[in-house]
Amino acid sequence: MAAVDHLIPVSARGLVKRYGEILAVDAVDLNVEPGDIYGFLGPNGAGKTTAMRMLLGLLRPDRGEVRLFGRDPQHELPEALDGVAGFVETPRFYGYLTGRKNLELFAAFDGGDAAERIDDVLDVVGLQHRSGDKVGGYSQGMKQRLGLAVSLLRNPRLLILDEPTNGLDPGGIRDMRALLKELAGRGMTIFLSSHLLAEVEELCTRVSVIRAGAIVYEGSLAQLHASASPRYRLRTSDQDTTEAILVGDSRVREPTREGDELVFDADEATVLELSRALAAAGIGIAALVPETATLERLFFELTEGDPHPHRLEAVA
Amino acid sequence: MRPTTFTAYRWEVRKLLSQKRTYIGVGAAALLPVVFVSVMALQTGGPYDAPLGHNLRHTGIALALVVLTFASRFGAQLATALVAGDIVANEDAGGTLKMILTRSLRRGQILGGKILASFTYVVALLAALLATGLVGGTIAWGFNPVIDLSGHRVSALHALGLSFAALAVFSVPLLSIASFGIFLSAVTRSSAAAIVGTLVYELVQEAVVGLVHWQPLHHYMLSAQFDAWHGVFQTPVFWPPVVRALWVSALFAAVPLALAFLVFSRRDVAGD
Numbered sequence: 223m224a225a226v227d228h229l230i231p232v233s234a235r236g237l238v239k240r241y242g243e244i245l246a247v248d249a250v251d252l253n254v255e256p257g258d259i260y261g262f263l264g265p266n267g268a269g270k271t272t273a274m275r276m277l278l279g280l281l282r283p284d285r286g287e288v289r290l291f292g293r294d295p296q297h298e299l300p301e302a303l304d305g306v307a308g309f310v311e312t313p314r315f316y317g318y319l320t321g322r323k324n325l326e327l328f329a330a331f332d333g334g335d336a337a338e339r340i341d342d343v344l345d346v347v348g349l350q351h352r353s354g355d356k357v358g359g360y361s362q363g364m365k366q367r368l369g370l371a372v373s374l375l376r377n378p379r380l381l382i383l384d385e386p387t388n389g390l391d392p393g394g395i396r397d398m399r400a401l402l403k404e405l406a407g408r409g410m411t412i413f414l415s416s417h418l419l420a421e422v423e424e425l426c427t428r429v430s431v432i433r434a435g436a437i438v439y440e441g442s443l444a445q446l447h448a449s450a451s452p453r454y455r456l457r458t459s460d461q462d463t464t465e466a467i468l469v470g471d472s473r474v475r476e477p478t479r480e481g482d483e484l485v486f487d488a489d490e491a492t493v494l495e496l497s498r499a500l501a502a503a504g505i506g507i508a509a510l511v512p513e514t515a516t517l518e519r520l521f522f523e524l525t526e527g528d529p530h531p532h533r534l535e536a537v538a
Numbered sequence: 539m540r541p542t543t544f545t546a547y548r549w550e551v552r553k554l555l556s557q558k559r560t561y562i563g564v565g566a567a568a569l570l571p572v573v574f575v576s577v578m579a580l581q582t583g584g585p586y587d588a589p590l591g592h593n594l595r596h597t598g599i600a601l602a603l604v605v606l607t608f609a610s611r612f613g614a615q616l617a618t619a620l621v622a623g624d625i626v627a628n629e630d631a632g633g634t635l636k637m638i639l640t641r642s643l644r645r646g647q648i649l650g651g652k653i654l655a656s657f658t659y660v661v662a663l664l665a666a667l668l669a670t671g672l673v674g675g676t677i678a679w680g681f682n683p684v685i686d687l688s689g690h691r692v693s694a695l696h697a698l699g700l701s702f703a704a705l706a707v708f709s710v711p712l713l714s715i716a717s718f719g720i721f722l723s724a725v726t727r728s729s730a731a732a733i734v735g736t737l738v739y740e741l742v743q744e745a746v747v748g749l750v751h752w753q754p755l756h757h758y759m760l761s762a763q764f765d766a767w768h769g770v771f772q773t774p775v776f777w778p779p780v781v782r783a784l785w786v787s788a789l790f791a792a793v794p795l796a797l798a799f800l801v802f803s804r805r806d807v808a809g810d
Contacts (some may be wrong), residue, residue, distance in 0.1 A: 278640050280807040300540075300642045308640070314633030318556050331641035333541040357579050372637070 226291035229256060231380040231411040232277060237286035239272050246272045247347075248435035249286070254380075254413050254428075261426035261443075262415040263527050269435040270415045274310045274384055277413075279303065290380065291328045308382030308413075312389075313369025317358030321349055321368055324357055328372045336375045343371040346401065362389030370398070381405065383414040387421060399425055419517045433525045446520055453513045454493055456484045459506035469498060483509075541643050545660075546651025554621070554655060563617045567663045570613070571605045571671035575678045577685025589687060589768055597682035599697045602668045603767070609667070610708065610764040615715050615740045618664055622656045622719030623732030626802070630727040632775055633642060636807050645803045649724065653795065656716045664705050664712070672701070690773040704767035707780055711763035714790040715740060721794035724802045760790045 232254035239247040247269045254260045264270045275281040279295030279302065288295055293302035315324045322340065329336035344350040349365040352360070360368065366389050373381055386402070387395045402425055406412055413454055416422050422429060423443065432439040441448060459462045461484060466476040474496070475487040480499055488496070494512070500507055554560045578584050578594065585591045588607050593600035606614070626649070629635040638648060684697035692700065718739050722732035744760040756762050766783030769776035 246592060275636075275807070280636055280639060282804075282806060303642070306640075310636060312633070314637055316553060316556075316634060319553070323552075323556075327552075328637070330545050331541055331550055331638055331643050333539050333642050376641075410590070443679060468604060 223230035230254070231256060231258070231291060232260075232413060233289045234277065237273060237276055237288065238284045239269075239276065239281060240284050242344050245435050247276070247283070250432065250435070250437050251435070252277075252430060253440065254411060256411055256422065257406070258410060258428050259402065259412045259426045260414070261422035261429040262413065262432065263417070263419070263422060263429055263521060264415075264432035266417070266431045268525070270432055271384060272435075273432065274308075274382060274413075274415060277382060277454065278306075278308065278310065280310065299339035305376075305379040306382065307376040307380075308375065308384075309369050310382075310384045312362075313365055313372065315357040315360075315365065315368060315372075318356060320354050320356055321360070321364075322353040325353075325371060325375065329375050332376050336377075336502070339375050339377065343374040346374060346530070347371045348397070363391060363394045366390055367394070367398075370401070378410065380411045380413065381512050383412065385416055386414055387416070387418065395421075419521055424519045431521065431524045438524045443517070446517070447514070452489065453485060453487050455480075455509065455511045455513055456486070456507070457482060457509040458484075458500060459508065462501060463503065464505055467496070467503070471496065487514075540640075540753075541647070543647040543650040543654070546643055546648050547654040548651075550625070550655030551658060552650045554659060558622070563620060563659070564666045566660055567609075567614075567617060568666040568670040570609060570667060571601050571674045573724040574605050575601060575674045579678065589765075590684070590771060593684050595679055597684055597697075598677065598679045598696065599681065599684050599694060599701060601675030601679075602671025603701060603771075605667065605671055606664075606705070606708060606767075612740075614663065614712055615737060616720050618656075618660050618712055619733045619736035620718045620721050621659045622716040623723050623734075623736050624729040625652045625656050625720060626723040627727050627732050630769065630807070631729065634794055639807055646799055649720075649799060649802045653717070653720055655711050658722055660712050664709050668701060668705050672698070681750075684771075686771045686773055687768055688772040692771075692773070700770050704770040707767040707770055707783055708764060710783055710787040711760050711766075714760055714763075714787040717791035717798075718794045721798040722800045725798065755786070758786055760787065763787050774788075 230253070233254055234250060234252040235248050237250040237252075238245070250269070252273070262270055262274070272281065276283050277290065277295065277324055279299045284295060290302050290306050291304075293304075295302040304468050315321075316327070317326065322344070325340045325343070326337065329340060341350070344353050349364060349367055349371060352364065357365065357368065366386065370383070370386065373383070389400050390398055399421065402412055402414070414425070426443060428440075428442050429446065431438050456464065461479070461482070465477065465479065465484055468474045468484060471492070473488055473492040477484060477486040479485075497507060497510060584594050585604060585608075586594060588604050590600040590603050594604060626635070629638070639645060681694045683694050684692045686692050686697075686700075715736060719732055719736040722735045723729070726732050726735065740761065743759050747759050747761055749758050750756075763783035763786055766779040769779045
């Protein structure tokens with residue numbers, strides 16, 4: 223890695239991790255800027271958690287490098303995790319200890335003034351009233367909130383969270399999202415994996431999409447939307463002839479019939495020409511509606527179908 | 539201020555103190571002398587040919603060490619393996635290892651804390667056995683002088699001191715067993731494999747002593763060091779087996795502990 227920037231929360235270059243014949247992570251680059259709420263998207267088994275484990279120094283990459291605020295978690299632990307907190311997969315605790323005792327343990331393992339923050343973080347995640355109960359009796363959602371509390375003990379500048387709303391009820395999900403927004407508002411950088419696209423759309427400023435171990439998109443959500451082919455819905459007085467015209471035009475992509483509408487991808491100039499051609503053919507246009515690409519559609523475009531698609535490059 | 543190995547050790551002990559199985563092990567060790575003395579009270583015979591066994595019914599001081607002679611064949615190793623074999627693997631399987639490894643302690647410090655806590659547990663086991671042995675034995679047979687293994691009469695107070703020393707000598711090879719258990723726990727990531735492996739390790743040592751008829755080898759097997767405390771109860775103290783127990787046990791502990799540090803500090807912490 224040529225230049226080391228101590229302000230960049232996460233910088234990963236060419237991360238590779240192999241388990242025997244399985245290539246779990248394939249040349250992954252990640253760039254998380256200060257203040258980002260960075261969404262890490264991908265289907266199950268795409269390599270999200272493996273990559274996140276490498277960020278936290280739990281796994282050694284076969285190739286590639288990670289820097290957290292300029293420090294290498296493979297060779298500079300625990301110092302490389304100063305100012306960094308989080309968890310991968312479900313946060314786990316000592317079930318035979320109370321929530322507060324668990325926090326005391328983690329605070330002791332953090333050193334410094336972490337222990338002084340225990341009551342504050344319990345208040346923040348709403349677990350103060352259950353802090354005296356053994357964690358073995360906590361629900362999944364409570365453990366998730368305790369996981370966030372344990373992370374906040376470190377007063378991090380970078381928070382790395384794996385599916386943070388997993389196991390939470392709708393109210394808990396709403397509260398967690400509000401909390402993450404608030405933390406980001408205070409200047410904390412948040413790196414979160416999620417399979418909830420609505421969550422990513424609501425929270426994240428930048429995203430990367432991983433598929434079969436490789437990053438297929440990294441950039442802002444706005445750029446991702448802009449990179450998508452525009453899609454149109456068309457209803458005319460003669461759908462059969464219209465469909466034949468669409469199929470015969472090589473500039474029109476994926477024309478399909480959905481109910482009484484024709485749906486197709488094309489650029490704006492082609493659509494203008496098509497509308498003229500339909501009018502010239504005596505076909506009336508009842509509706510020609512451009513459709514904004516949803517994140518869900520973009521996600522499926524990036525993660526399904528041809529296993530080796532061209533990579534969408536965000537504009538720098 | 540950054541946490542230290544002592545921080546990890548303190549919390550490992552607190553974790554042990556919060557688990558029932560800790561008390562089951564220590565409780566079982568404490569119960570052994572009580573059961574032993576109770577059984578002897580119900581009959582006239584006894585293991586009088588065991589080391590210090592001829593003191594039974596004359597003084598309570600010898601009780602703990604006679605019980606230890608029987609426990610040294612398997613029980614002490616079992617109790618040790620149960621904790622040492624579990625102390626890393628349990629956290630690995632439970633997913634808490636990935637949580638503590640992302641804090642401000644080095645991996646070596648975390649493992650160091652676990653090793654010290656396991657050793658503390660072993661010492662607690664023996665201390666519990668000695669304590670109830672002394673109390674139970676004294677109640678049953680009094681606090682009287684002991685005839686040592688070379689036939690000399692030793693005052694009760696002096697014998698009490700020797701009992702502590704004998705127990706310390708006995709603990710050394712047991713700590714080596716614990717070290718091997720910790721090594722397996724760190725390497726196999728499976729409590730069951732580490733516990734069974736530790737017991738097999740001890741049995742193999744016993745088997746080598748039984749099957750290989752080459753006396754010099756026997757002196758340097760770990761299992762032979764469990765009898766080194768006999769040297770303490772001779773007049774004068776017979777040091778060669780005691781000294782040998784110290785360095786042989788240290789060697790048997792150093793290798794697995796070094797390997798455990800090497801593996802633990804470098805290995806991947808994968809899925810839950």
